[in-house]
Amino acid sequence: MSDGTTAHKVVIIGGGFGGLVAAQSLNKTPAEVTLIDRRNFHLFQPLLYQVATGALSPANIASPLRSILKRQKNTHVLLGEVTGFDIPGKAVLLKDGTRVPFDTLIVATGSTHHYFGKADWAERAPGLKTVEDATEVRRRVLSAFERAERTTDPKERARQLTFVVVGGGPTGVEMAGAISELAKYTLRADFRSVDPATARVVLIEGQPKVLGAFHEKLSAKALKALHGMGIEVMLDAHVNAIEPHYVLVQPDDKAVAPVRIDTETVVWAAGVKASPLGQVLADAIGGVTVGRGGHVPVNPDCTVGNRPDIFVIGDMASLPGTNGKPLPGLAPVATQQGEYVAGVIVRRLKGETPKGPFRYFDKGTMATIGRGQAVAESMGFRFSGLLAWLAWLFIHIMYLARFENRMLVLFQWFWNYVTRNRTARLITGERPTGTRGA
Numbered sequence: 489m490s491d492g493t494t495a496h497k498v499v500i501i502g503g504g505f506g507g508l509v510a511a512q513s514l515n516k517t518p519a520e521v522t523l524i525d526r527r528n529f530h531l532f533q534p535l536l537y538q539v540a541t542g543a544l545s546p547a548n549i550a551s552p553l554r555s556i557l558k559r560q561k562n563t564h565v566l567l568g569e570v571t572g573f574d575i576p577g578k579a580v581l582l583k584d585g586t587r588v589p590f591d592t593l594i595v596a597t598g599s600t601h602h603y604f605g606k607a608d609w610a611e612r613a614p615g616l617k618t619v620e621d622a623t624e625v626r627r628r629v630l631s632a633f634e635r636a637e638r639t640t641d642p643k644e645r646a647r648q649l650t651f652v653v654v655g656g657g658p659t660g661v662e663m664a665g666a667i668s669e670l671a672k673y674t675l676r677a678d679f680r681s682v683d684p685a686t687a688r689v690v691l692i693e694g695q696p697k698v699l700g701a702f703h704e705k706l707s708a709k710a711l712k713a714l715h716g717m718g719i720e721v722m723l724d725a726h727v728n729a730i731e732p733h734y735v736l737v738q739p740d741d742k743a744v745a746p747v748r749i750d751t752e753t754v755v756w757a758a759g760v761k762a763s764p765l766g767q768v769l770a771d772a773i774g775g776v777t778v779g780r781g782g783h784v785p786v787n788p789d790c791t792v793g794n795r796p797d798i799f800v801i802g803d804m805a806s807l808p809g810t811n812g813k814p815l816p817g818l819a820p821v822a823t824q825q826g827e828y829v830a831g832v833i834v835r836r837l838k839g840e841t842p843k844g845p846f847r848y849f850d851k852g853t854m855a856t857i858g859r860g861q862a863v864a865e866s867m868g869f870r871f872s873g874l875l876a877w878l879a880w881l882f883i884h885i886m887y888l889a890r891f892e893n894r895m896l897v898l899f900q901w902f903w904n905y906v907t908r909n910r911t912a913r914l915i916t917g918e919r920p921t922g923t924r925g926a
Contacts, residue, residue: 495520495562496837499580499590501570501765503530503553505819506802507596508889509826515560517834522588524580526569528552530889531619534819535897537659539622540755541629541666542674542913543904546619548897551889570597570765573772578797592797592833595769595784596826599803599817602761602781612730613754616659620917625755627917629667632753633675634915636682647750649687652735654727655757656693657700658855661710663755664691665858668717673908690720690749692727692737694758699855699863701816706863709872713857722747730754760817762804773798779806783814788845790829799832801825807846815848819887824848856880859905 496519500507503525511523532549539546557563566588572581573593580588601615614624629651636648649671653664671687678684691698691714697707698714698721714721724740725747735754736746762782769792770776770784776793778784783806786792790799790807802822809815828846835843852866854876862877864870871879881901888894904910 496833497522497589497591498594498833499524499588499592500594500596501525501580502596502598502802503527503565504533504596504598504802504822506822506826507594508553508556509823510594510596510801510830511557511560511563513827513830514833515562517562518837519562519592519833521560521563522566522590523553523557523563524566524568524570524582524588525553526567528554528565528567530556532884532888532893533617534884534887536616536619536622537663537666539619539912540616540625540663541670542626542910543666544897544900545912546623548893548900549888550619551893556889571768573769575772575774575795575798590797592799594799594801594826594829595765595804596800596802596822597763597765597804599760599762600764601756602759603756604759606730609730609756612732613654613756615756615760616663617760623917626913627915628753629670630913630915631918633671633679633682633684633687635752637679638681643750645682646688647733648752649682649684650690650749650751650753651687652690652692652749652751652754653757654692654754655759656691656695656698656721656723657757658853660691660693660755660757661698661714662856663757664689664714664719665717665856665861668719669858669908670910672718674910674913688720689718690722690751692722692725692735694724694726696724698723701853702855702863703865703870706865706870706872710855710857710863713861713872717858717861727758760803766800766804769798769800789832789842790825790846799829801829809848818853820851821848854880854883859908 498519498521500523514521529550529552535549538544554565569583571583603609632648636645639645651667653660668689671684675684699707699710725737728738729736735749738746766782766784770778784800786800786805786807792798803817806814815821854864856862860874860877862880863872864876885894
């Protein structure tokens with residue numbers, strides 16, 4: 489706590505779902521709030537796959553943090569990268585040498601890709617965590633069609649038109665479905681020498697079903713929908729190697745030889761790990777051991793170790809739910825934790841009794857597969873098809889941070905639905921050769 493002569497300083501690291509909601513929940517409180525992020529915008533990560541397939545532009549799913557928080561007079565936004573912590577001195581250390589003092593610290597820097605010890609796969613199989621990831625995947629996917637248009641070799645053309653998605657969770661299923669629709673509908677009349685509809689999309693999942701967190705019936709419906717879209721699904725299969733021109737997939741039956749898939753384009757959706765800053769924080773506090781995947785174990789009130797002034801929330805935190813399993817790394821978990829922690833801080837400032845332990849209210853989960861195809865479960869109800877897809881659209885629109893973003897995305901989705909067009913099909917990120925116009 490502060491000494492009472494100055495405002496209580498709350499420092500929040502990370503402008504994702506948890507950090508942003510925590511900052512917003514501390515509006516009009518007797519605290520000085522500082523939100524630090526190395527990006528100047530809040531990103532709606534669940535829709536990155538639509539940027540990666542040209543359905544949306546990055547600006548549709550990102551909002552400047554300063555704009556979102558401009559009406560909060562007690563909140564400051566700092567653009568900077570946190571590299572360490574001075575726990576005894578109660579300060580956050582930035583890369584440029586700046587020290588940001590705190591009375592209460594909230595760390596919510598999310599997660600990153602997890603390649604399970606195969607660091608070299610990152611270059612060959614990008615994931616979807618940042619805007620740069622999405623535009624890089626978009627570049628690779630669209631460039632593959634361009635290369636296929638230029639070649640006359642049937643084998644080379646088949647290789648260019650083969651797309652592999654690793655991971656059968658929501659991101660993998662959504663990405664595979666989006667690539668399939670892009671090839672079969674959006675690009676069908678754009679090329680002269682190649683038929684994009686002949687593209688092969690392969691989804692690889694190490695478990696016996698896709699969407700493993702969903703009920704078996706919904707998983708089965710999702711699998712049927714994927715097959716109906718012409719997507720090849722390999723279950724109980726694990727990637728052995730990702731090389732520049734092919735992928736080796738080992739079926740669960742080790743007696744079976746690995747399957748070689750010739751491809752230039754691989755998208756990674758098989759796993760995530762907590763931000764490396766979690767380990768840095770644990771080392772600075774001392775006596776805290778991060779768990780598998782770099783997650784920081786937190787107390788029932790989201791504090792860390794014996795530090796009531798330090799909270800970790802969102803994808804970084806490891807906190808068991810009512811079923812004893814760690815809470816999933818989902819946006820609703822992060823936002824509810826952000827609201828909860830802000831409530832804890834407000835009660836402390838008012839000298840009121842502490843809140844009870846954090847309890848996650850599971851409103852349900854959903855995943856979209858393609859046009860008019862989705863699965864959802866909420867409050868014991870399970871549904872799929874068009875109704876689930878419409879529910880998915882509504883929920884994602886409501887989670888977008890700013891009103892103008894909601895209207896832009898709603899209009900874009902309506903246009904895409906009517907025309908099957910994806911207007912943001914831009915190949916960027918690679919410096920063109922030759923002079924302008926050549």
